[in-house]
């Protein structure tokens with residue numbers, strides 16, 4: 001006799017028009033499956049003896065391959081899937097990723113800010129509203145989010161938001177930040193939850209803020225913001241975390257790879273000389 005189950009980080013999911021998928025809740029990866037693979041993996045729920053001759057050889061070979069790839073593991077009879085792993089089909093189309101602004105507030109005040117931070121031009125969500133949105137994302141079957149603002153790390157309940165998303169099986173792929181609040185404590189807390197999101201840090205370059213800020217006071221503040229992003233970058237450089245967490249890109253460069261803006265140079269964890 002041989003019983004198998006999906007490893008704890010794998011979830012069975014489906015959406016309208018894409019009914020069969022395997023989700024890796026640690027990485028946010030979604031694999032859409034053909035019917036045979038789906039049939040094989042659904043037998044790996046700890047209740048079916050997958051060595052029975054009645055199970056086609058092709059299905060047994062898929063199960064063996066799934067074990068080799070680390071998707072499933074042998075288990076005791078009855079050691080079934082957890083509730084969150086069990087198949088769930090969402091009454092919605094598949095959405096690859098949600099880009100979510102969790103606050104309009106910021107610790108800086110750049111003139112070019114479309115959010116008009118730090119005053120939260122579009123209002124600020126309460127904790128209860130944020131939790132409600134987490135549930136709505138989960139109900140729609142969103143598996144990946146990126147968190148932005150304003151400055152997302154300015155929210156006192158930031159780690160509670162992270163935990164709520166993780167509890168719903170939603171992976172945090174990217175955190176957009178100006179870098180000033182990226183410190184070792186934050187990265188350790190994320191690491192303790194076994195998540196290593198990419199940090200996209202805005203860093204507009206020497207002199208650029210001086211041309212865009214409205215008043216001298218703002219120039220000074222924004223020059224401070226330029227320096228302020230360095231602690232976050234240095235923190236990312238200094239910690240031995242997976243590479244994905246240590247890549248730092250200028251948002252402008254990421255969205256427009258060909259763009260040669262004098263104020264937005266490439267930034268990949270390297271120190272400037274000025």
Ligand code: SF4
Nearest residue numbers: 106108110113150178
């Ligand atoms: S750092 Fe970003 S969110 Fe904050 S004020 Fe500047 S542009 Fe706006």
